[in-house]
Amino acid sequence: MSDRRNLAGSQPSLQYSPYRSTEHRAPSRPMIRIPGTLSDLCAPVYGWWPIGEADCDLTRQHDDEPHGQRIVVDGRIVDEDGRPVAGALVEVWQANAAGRYRHANDAHPAPLDPNFTGAGRTVTDADGHYRFTTIKPGAYPWKNHENAWRPAHIHFSIFGSNFQTRLVTQMYFPGDPLFPYDPILQSVPDERARRRLIARFDLALTSPEWALGYAFDIVVRGPDATPFEQRR
Ligand SMILES: [Fe+2]
Numbered sequence: 001m002s003d004r005r006n007l008a009g010s011q012p013s014l015q016y017s018p019y020r021s022t023e024h025r026a027p028s029r030p031m032i033r034i035p036g037t038l039s040d041l042c043a044p045v046y047g048w049w050p051i052g053e054a055d056c057d058l059t060r061q062h063d064d065e066p067h068g069q070r071i072v073v074d075g076r077i078v079d080e081d082g083r084p085v086a087g088a089l090v091e092v093w094q095a096n097a098a099g100r101y102r103h104a105n106d107a108h109p110a111p112l113d114p115n116f117t118g119a120g121r122t123v124t125d126a127d128g129h130y131r132f133t134t135i136k137p138g139a140y141p142w143k144n145h146e147n148a149w150r151p152a153h154i155h156f157s158i159f160g161s162n163f164q165t166r167l168v169t170q171m172y173f174p175g176d177p178l179f180p181y182d183p184i185l186q187s188v189p190d191e192r193a194r195r196r197l198i199a200r201f202d203l204a205l206t207s208p209e210w211a212l213g214y215a216f217d218i219v220v221r222g223p224d225a226t227p228f229e230q231r232r
Contacts, residue, residue: 007223009189018183020144041162046089056122058092058134066116068097068135070211073171073199076128077158080222084128089159091121092132099138099152108140133211139178151178151185158218168229171216172198188227196226 015026054060059070073092077085095101095118098110102118116135124130137152153170172185179185188194196219205213218226 006221006225007190007193010193010223010225011227012184012187012189012229016183016187018145019187020183022187036164040164043163051121051123056120056130056132058094058116058118058120058132060133061117061120062115064115066096066113066135068113068116068138070133071136072131072133072205072207072211072213073154073216074129074131074202074205074213075216075218077124077130077218077220078128079220080224084124084126085158085160085220086124086126086128087161088124088128088130089121089157090124090130091119091157091159092134092154093119094134094154095137095140097135097138099140101140106140110138110140136173136212139176144183149178149181151176151182156218158220160220167218167220167226169218169226170197170229173214174198174201193227196224 013022013026015022017023059065077088077090079085093101095106096111096113096116098113100106100108100110100112102112102116118137120132120134122130122132134154137154139149139152141147141149151172153172156169156171158167159165170184172179185194185197188197199214199216202213202215205215207213220226
């Protein structure tokens with residue numbers, strides 16, 4: 001079995017002063033381990049409703065199609081030895097093509113899209129494979145510092161078999177000029193680890209006359225682990 005440890009600098013610190021809100025939410029005291037209970041291991045992670053067909057296609061959740069560049073995001077979730085993580089719940093959320101979230105706290109003066117909610121979910125197959133169809137999100141301002149803009153990104157959450165296995169990260173798009181100015185991406189010290197957060201354009205995933213394709217694999221632990229914002 002491979003080494004399960006993360007390499008130094010491959011994961012972001014919980015506190016990183018250029019990313020201002022970490023100053024408020026990072027723990028200032030040593031963590032206290034709370035013993036797990038049976039309900040932590042047995043409680044369902046899928047929410048109230050069964051996963052529907054349109055849950056993994058964010059362009060088909062309303063009467064009409066959303067505005068924006070249609071894309072496919074496709075990848076595998078694997079462990080440190082490349083073994084598939086099967087049956088994992090993968091949830092995504094994102095801004096619309098104009099860089100606006102459908103959320104009460106989003107005051108960015110960009111249009112909401114009545115045909116785009118910006119949330120999806122699916123479950124990995126036996127090979128650890130997942131796929132979403134969506135639209136490419138826009139960059140948005142976020143007031144972290146003067147003239148602060150987030151690069152286009154899609155948020156990912158992954159649950160294994162229970163709540164204690166949640167991992168949260170973000171996927172970026174190749175060639176984004178905002179990378180050097182983004183404290184969230186730059187909070188990952190190691191450049192090779194940062195690159196693991198950037199999807200790869202893949203012509204083979206591109207659907208002719210329909211959608212561009214991006215590949216994004218996630219490694220849940222070990223020296224090649226994807227950087228995660230929240231980990232257990
Ligand atoms: Fe975001």
